[in-house]
Amino acid sequence: MTTPSPQGDREKIVSKLPPQLRQELKIRTAQLGVDIQDAVHAGITDWSGLASAPSPVETTGSEPFSTWLPSGQWETFRAHCKDRGVSLVQGLAQAIHLWLEKNPPPTVQRPVVVRRVVVCNQKGGVGKTAITAGAGEALAEDSNSLYPVRIARQLAALSDDASALDLEDLPGLGLRVLLVDFDPQSHLTKQLGCSPLAMGADSLTSHMAGEGKGPIQDLVVPIDDERFGGRLHLLPSCTDAFLLDVRLSTVRAREAALERALAPLESSYDVILVDCPPSLGLSMDAAVYYGRRRDGEAPGSSGALIVVQAEDSSADAYDLLTSQINDLRDDLRLDIDYLGIVVNLYDARRGFIATSSLQAWMDIKDPRVVAIVGDLKEQKEAVRMKQPLLSYAPKCDQSIAMRALAREIS
Structure with missing residues (x-):
């Protein structure tokens, strides 16, 4: 016909x-x-x-x-x-x-230098862990399957009309991803259904302090979900990280401690995302140093991804964090790139404070806003169920936003 x-x-x-x-x-x-x-x-x-x-x-x-x-x-x-x-x-x-x-499928493009994304903000409660997990899950989805992605048009996102954004079915990115729970509160570890490492056992903290008890590879656990095809792994947290700043104070070249600890893992991954604690201490210095641009690495490949909310206290915390990053840039003569700002837990129904704060974030051009993630129930439900968000609710608006974010930083 x-x-x-x-x-x-x-x-x-x-x-x-x-x-x-x-x-x-x-x-x-x-x-x-x-x-x-x-x-x-x-x-x-x-x-x-x-x-x-x-x-x-x-x-x-x-x-x-x-x-x-x-x-x-x-x-x-x-x-x-x-x-x-x-x-x-x-x-x-x-x-x-x-x-x-x-016309065979294209091979996944793997970076020459592992990409390192430091997810950070000095303020707690902004959802750094959710963004770390969601972006990592989106980066690891199967490249031979299609998933709904909302193509980011940030100005359109200021409206309440979700139809102002284009929705497309796109292949997963198929990258090998390591999520590093660098926060002693262990939220990332628990959200993904894993257990924190025991006090006194081997941990990322002990490796950073130069006291590792075995190969750090032995601490890594896979996120067992067919959607990720063995490409998504987690380095769990340990509550001994509460003492990390004290232990780092006696370590030589302490700003490079995280890099030294993670170096044996880098060849196995395309992207490493570090879920940072709400801190401006020595551990944060080590995380920012880890995200610096290395020799031969293209600008914007690695760096700091800053998670905020559309309210005033996030702006104050943002100023403190960027001051710390800029001081490290100047003191150590580092190239530290901003990968962007994620406005998380956004809800326009909260009125003028939310909408005007979002506009203020949008007005910042360097770093620019790379994602706006709504405050919806699916993320909370996934945490309660101890499941990855993109497995629990793969078609929800938050999952769709995570895939758009992954494409912004990949």
């Missing part, structure tokens, strides 16, 4: 395809940035140019499928199918299967 296109150069065709083949086509075209109609056109062209029809494709359970093709191509294809003794459904399935074979 065909329907003329309003533009006159294409016509709508209606046929059938096996659901699995249709899904593969949808994913592959998204991965390669190709329109489905162009892929089908190319597949039919290549199939028609073969000397004979290729091996049959299983078409049992085929479902309706439609797309737009150049005028006349479908009728020519219909004639080729008749000549080869195959049905239109079988011929179309073979043509799409041929296109998939000729």
Whole structure:
């Protein structure tokens, strides 16, 4: 069946395809940035140019499928199918299967230098842990599956109309991610259903103090969820981190202590996200130093991601944090990049304080706002269930926002 296109150069065709083949086509075209109609056109062209029809494709359970093709191509294809003794459904399935074979999925682009994202704010309660976990989960989602992503247009986000933002199904990023719980309160560890390391046992703190009892790799635990395919891992916290600043005071080159501790892990990951404590002490110095730009690393690959809320106390904490980062820049002559500001737990219904504070964050151009995440129930429910947000509610607005954030910082 065909329907003329309003533009006159294409016509709508209606046929059938096996659901699995249709899904593969949808994913592959998204991965390669190709329109489905162009892929089908190319597949039919290549199939028609073969000397004979290729091996049959299983078409049992085929479902309706439609797309737009150049005028006349479908009728020519219909004639080729008749000549080869195959049905239109079988011929179309073979043509799409041929296109998939000729256009394999792209490989995941892995950074030369592991990217290090330091998620920070001196103020507690702004949701650093939720942002660390959510961004890490989004970075690790399967690159051969599609997930809803809201393409960030921050000015549109100022309105209450969610339809002002575009929603697309995009492939996961498929990166190998390590989440580091650097906060002695262990919120990240507990939220992901893991247990903090025991006091007196080996921990990140002991490795930073130069007193590690074994390979730090032995402390890492996987986040067991098929969505992440073994790519998402956690370095749990230990309450001994409450004493970290005291222990670091006697350590040589203490600002590099976190980097020395994590160095044996870096070759196994593409991105390392550090969930920082609400502190401006020596441990924060070590975290910021870890996120500095290394030799040969492109600007904006690593750095500080600052989480705030749309209220006044976040602004005060922001000023303290950026002053500390700028002092480290000057004192140690470091290149420390700001990856952006995340306005978390936003709810326009809170009135003028929320909306005017959000506008104030939006007015900052360096660093710029890279995500606005709503204050919704799904995150709280995921914490209660001790499940990753993107597994618990993969299509909720918060999950969609996390995927947009992951693309901003990846």
